[in-house]
Amino acid sequence: MTKDMTIGFIRSPRRVLSGLLGILLLALILRPALGSDTTTFDYGRHDPGEGGTAFYRPADTTEPLVNPPGEVVRNVILLIGDGMGTSQVFLSRLAACGVDCRLHMERMPVVGLMATQPLGALVTDSAAAGTALACGVRTANGMLGVSPDRKVHQNIFEAASDKGMRTGLVATSTVTHATPAAFASHVDTRNAEPIIASQMLARKINVILGGGKQFWMPQSIEGSKRQDDVDLLQRAKDLGYLFVETYGQLFAAQGPYVLGLFQNGPLTTKITLEQLAASDAVTHAQDGSGSAGSVGAVPDDDTVPAAADHANREPTIEEMTRKAIELLNANNENGFILMVEGSQIDWVCHSNDAVNCVRQTLLFDMAVKAAIDFAQADGHTLVLVTADHETGGLTITQDDNRNPRPLWSTGGHTALPVPVYAFGPGALDFGGTMDNVDIPRKLAKLLKIAPFPAELPASAGVFTADAPQAVPQRQ
Numbered sequence: 001m002t003k004d005m006t007i008g009f010i011r012s013p014r015r016v017l018s019g020l021l022g023i024l025l026l027a028l029i030l031r032p033a034l035g036s037d038t039t040t041f042d043y044g045r046h047d048p049g050e051g052g053t054a055f056y057r058p059a060d061t062t063e064p065l066v067n068p069p070g071e072v073v074r075n076v077i078l079l080i081g082d083g084m085g086t087s088q089v090f091l092s093r094l095a096a097c098g099v100d101c102r103l104h105m106e107r108m109p110v111v112g113l114m115a116t117q118p119l120g121a122l123v124t125d126s127a128a129a130g131t132a133l134a135c136g137v138r139t140a141n142g143m144l145g146v147s148p149d150r151k152v153h154q155n156i157f158e159a160a161s162d163k164g165m166r167t168g169l170v171a172t173s174t175v176t177h178a179t180p181a182a183f184a185s186h187v188d189t190r191n192a193e194p195i196i197a198s199q200m201l202a203r204k205i206n207v208i209l210g211g212g213k214q215f216w217m218p219q220s221i222e223g224s225k226r227q228d229d230v231d232l233l234q235r236a237k238d239l240g241y242l243f244v245e246t247y248g249q250l251f252a253a254q255g256p257y258v259l260g261l262f263q264n265g266p267l268t269t270k271i272t273l274e275q276l277a278a279s280d281a282v283t284h285a286q287d288g289s290g291s292a293g294s295v296g297a298v299p300d301d302d303t304v305p306a307a308a309d310h311a312n313r314e315p316t317i318e319e320m321t322r323k324a325i326e327l328l329n330a331n332n333e334n335g336f337i338l339m340v341e342g343s344q345i346d347w348v349c350h351s352n353d354a355v356n357c358v359r360q361t362l363l364f365d366m367a368v369k370a371a372i373d374f375a376q377a378d379g380h381t382l383v384l385v386t387a388d389h390e391t392g393g394l395t396i397t398q399d400d401n402r403n404p405r406p407l408w409s410t411g412g413h414t415a416l417p418v419p420v421y422a423f424g425p426g427a428l429d430f431g432g433t434m435d436n437v438d439i440p441r442k443l444a445k446l447l448k449i450a451p452f453p454a455e456l457p458a459s460a461g462v463f464t465a466d467a468p469q470a471v472p473q474r475q
């Protein structure tokens with residue numbers, strides 16, 4: 001009797017629970033915004049139109065990359081897919097080349113899982129996540145390089161720069177957006193993009209490529225989003241930066257300091273048919289030479305259409321990454337650290353847009369390929385690919401034709417852990433389970449930077465809403 005009662009007691013809530021689950025599942029299936037029944041991926045079909053992935057060049061093998069011999073880490077390339085969880089990666093693989101292939105990032109031989117939690121919450125924003133990845137400390141959502149007690153925390157770029165390494169930032173958002181800003185600023189609100197731009201210059205980041213010219217132009221210029229007459233483009237030139245605004249100018253750029261702002265706002269990430277043709281030509285040129293070592297070099301044969309043909313467009317994230325590597329590596333004895341953000345994976349996942357989630361992830365994966373190509377030829381470059389958090393709560397089921405059927409559970413970020421892919425010397429340190437703050441801490445150890453994490457004196461400069469005049473100066 002006791003037994004029956006126990007069973008009855010257990011079974012009753014179970015029935016209620018399974019009933020609830022059934023209703024929940026039904027609701028999920030019927031809810032149009034979540035169902036995405038119209039989203040199907042025709043494997044292998046490349047459409048140049050919106051959502052198209054014709055630019056994508058899959059790896060010709062699924063074999064894992066082989067780490068080069070040696071343990072010395074000279075250069076670090078950290079690629080962050082904003083909002084890119086394991087589902088975003090796998091959906092992109094399915095759409096790009098099918099279940100049996102691998103994205104470039106998926107060929108990296110070491111994989112880890114990273115928790116993303118900020119201070120005082122379960123779900124992070126990009127600012128707190130960026131701070132964890134850059135400074136090795138947790139902070140509250142919205143803050144960059146400072147903790148809620150207003151302490152200033154050194155980021156890995158500052159530490160690397162202090163030991164003579166060059167630094168670079170590439171993003172498809174405004175370059176002052178939360179993730180790149182975390183590597184170059186200390187502000188208590190991520191919205192202070194005009195201040196972040198000043199700090200980026202004050203810290204003399206060697207290469208800055210992306211969107212967001214609106215925060216660098218004085219208010220008198222149309223399109224400016226500043227509320228003052230500060231002209232950061234002029235200040236950049238005074239500091240020795242070469243300023244470029246188009247793919248053609250970037251292609252020709254040389255020198256230790258390059259600032260490239262290719263749109264007033266975020267980049268469009270559109271790819272023209274001319275670019276597709278050029279990209280094909282580059283692929284064939286590289287196939288012909290069989291050399292991955294030509295990365296970043298200007299192709300020297302006539303298979304690539306003259307840069308002038310499409311010189312006035314914005315560069316792709318892959319092109320920015322190749323050029324940033326070339327610029328940072330030129331005549332450099334001390335190594336470099338480069339952060340590349342696939343910024344817009346997050347944005348399309350906020351919109352639960354599976355087609356463009358795939359597209360943005362594949363655009364990002366081509367930047368990963370650029371980093372891998374260089375690292376393979378170089379042998380002393382650690383490449384890390386990760387995310388700041390997952391966006392959209394994406395999961396994948398299948399439809400009646402066994403096509404992938406993406407399902408979203410939120411329009412916001414989730415608390416899920418995200419993948420870490422590693423290739424190159426030191427890669428083994430990034431296997432297993434870790435926290436986001438561990439990433440720069442491990443990097444500091446490999447680069448022989450100590451102590452890290454470290455606090456900076458308040459005089460290092462921090463912008464707070466209470467002290468808007470405080471703009472830090474380096475040294």
Ligand SMILES: [Zn+2]
Nearest residue numbers: 082083126388
């Ligand atoms: Zn983010």
